[in-house]
Amino acid sequence: MPRAATTTKRQPKAKSASTSSVPTWADETELVGLVFDLEATVSASLYSHYTIGLHAWFLDQVRQVDPELSAYLHDGESEKPFNISALEGQLLPSGKQLKLVANQVYHWQINALSPKVALFLKQWLTFLPPTMELSGTPLAIKQVNIAHPPTTYAQLLKSSNHQSVVNLSFVSPTSFRRKGHHFPLPVPENLFHSYLRRWNDFSGISVETEAFLKWVDESVIIHQHRLESMKVAAGKQGSVTGFTGAISLGLSKAGLANTEFTQLFYALVRLAPYCGTGHKTTFGLGQTRLEWVEQNSATTAQLLTNMLAERIEELTELFTAQRKRKGGDRTDKIASTWATILARREMGESLQAIADDLQMRPETVKTYVKLARRAIKQQGE
Structure with missing residues (x-):
């Protein structure tokens, strides 16, 4: 490549x-x-x-x-x-x-x-x-x-540069959604479903998803991996459990017999650095490189966002449990909003900055901070 x-x-x-x-x-x-x-x-x-x-x-x-x-x-x-x-x-x-x-x-x-x-x-x-x-x-x-x-997508598909082993490195936290939860592992079926969704949306060269993913499950081999998981705050609300690291992939002999899917496999590998991997890539997650990048120790930024994500998760669980006991409506949405706002406030962000990001009025954000702190106080009584 x-x-x-x-x-x-x-x-x-x-x-x-x-x-x-x-x-x-x-x-x-x-x-x-x-x-x-x-x-x-x-x-x-x-x-x-x-x-x-x-x-x-x-x-x-x-x-x-x-x-x-x-x-x-x-x-x-x-x-x-x-x-x-x-x-x-x-x-x-x-x-x-x-x-x-x-x-x-x-x-x-x-x-x-x-x-x-x-x-x-x-x-x-x-x-x-x-x-x-x-x-x-x-x-x-x-x-x-x-x-x-x-x-272009057609050029990615036409390239004949097929390596027997390909390396993918996930240089920012990466995660998938599976059955309503985060799934922090680069299982080939999840990887290539992620790339194929973008391909089918934007390439104009649509591929039947179920047949290709069945071929991926049967044909793609993991040769090596080095991964580390962490929680991160991502998007406007909530936290994500993701992974960073690298993985080496290849194809079985039986898989190589399907030349059409083999060609698509390599096209999607070449697409990965452009589209990223998994979800919330428009907020910096899932940045991907076509090389083996040795994982260094977590950066200061990653450690801080990990601390923020863990606090959001802790507060979300607390507020969700409280609201369910009281029979509150829209439990998950309100608990997540309160948790995100309070955790970011505790990290030193201004009410105005939080309001701007969440597209809320500063007065509403201030009220939610008070309600969240009151809920914590009630929990301790």
Whole structure:
């Protein structure tokens, strides 16, 4: 497989995005990945759940340029045709929050999975704002480069570069939904169902899901894995049990006899870095590389978001049990909302920041904090 499609390289520092040449590609492009070099102009605190802010900033950029596309990205019930990463770079601990370091460069990735989003990115880069604002902190956009080369689904399918063993690394926490619960294991059937859903939604080359997944279950072999599980706060509410690490896969001799599914298998492997793996990829989960990445110890950001996720889960269980005893309606929804708001408040986030992320009035958030604290107090009496 081409090296450019298998790994994201840090690019050398360059002049600002407003004056440097910007990447471009053909209008027919369906898939492309971009990496942004962002420089912190000042040192500032950043809450551990900051990927919500990255998600919101990008969607607001879309709204300003293409309201119709923005509405689809917000409200579309299909798979989302984009995903983002968290920030890569020096994030230092600062109490229960993270610290952006002045003059440090951070790397952030956006991937497009459909022609409309790829075309939007191409046009957007020609008048990109000089800064991104994240939790009130400006980050100068210094440079934008190609992370995953522009391509189409048909080109992914036509490639004849088939390796006997393929490596997939999950460089941000990754999880699936199974029977109403999180499933933090890269079982081949779950992996390729995740990729096939995006393929069927955006490629225009639809595949019968049940037959292919049966072939995956019978044909895909796990040669090696190195995985670690952790809880993370993801999306606007609640927590997710996910995994990071790497896995090596191959095909059985019997599986190779089905040339059509073998070709699709390798196409979906090549799709993985673009689409990510599992759910909540638009909030930074499931970032995937086509190489074996050795797992380092958990970063400060991961440890803090793990602490936040565990607190959200603890509070959700407490509030759910209380409301069920009282016969309350909408038990799970309210318990999750209270837990998310109180846990984030305990981590030092402002009422305004929480309200903005959850699209609620600050007065409502303040009321929920009071109700949640009162419920905890009643539990202790």
